[in-house]
Amino acid sequence: xxxxxxxxxxxxxxxxxxxxxxxxxxxxxxxxxxxxxxxxxxxxxxxxxxxxxxxxxxxxx
Numbered sequence: 001x002x003x004x005x006x007x008x009x010x011x012x013x014x015x016x017x018x019x020x021x022x023x024x025x026x027x028x029x030x031x032x033x034x035x036x037x038x039x040x041x042x043x044x045x046x047x048x049x050x051x052x053x054x055x056x057x058x059x060x061x
Contacts (some may be wrong), residue, residue, distance in 0.1 A: 032038070
């Protein structure tokens with residue numbers, strides 16, 4: 001319930017800020033050229049991969 005409420009309240013605000021940021025830079029690809037963003041994307045994919053690996057090793061059934 002709480003995540004849905006946060007998404008409903010913060011979603012439009014974040015979307016308008018994203019449009020504003022993309023409007024000044026011109027392209028979304030410019031965000032991918034920043035090294036810190038690539039590090040965060042790598043860490044996110046690593047966390048997702050480790051979670052799937054843990055679920056495969058220890059199923060809850």
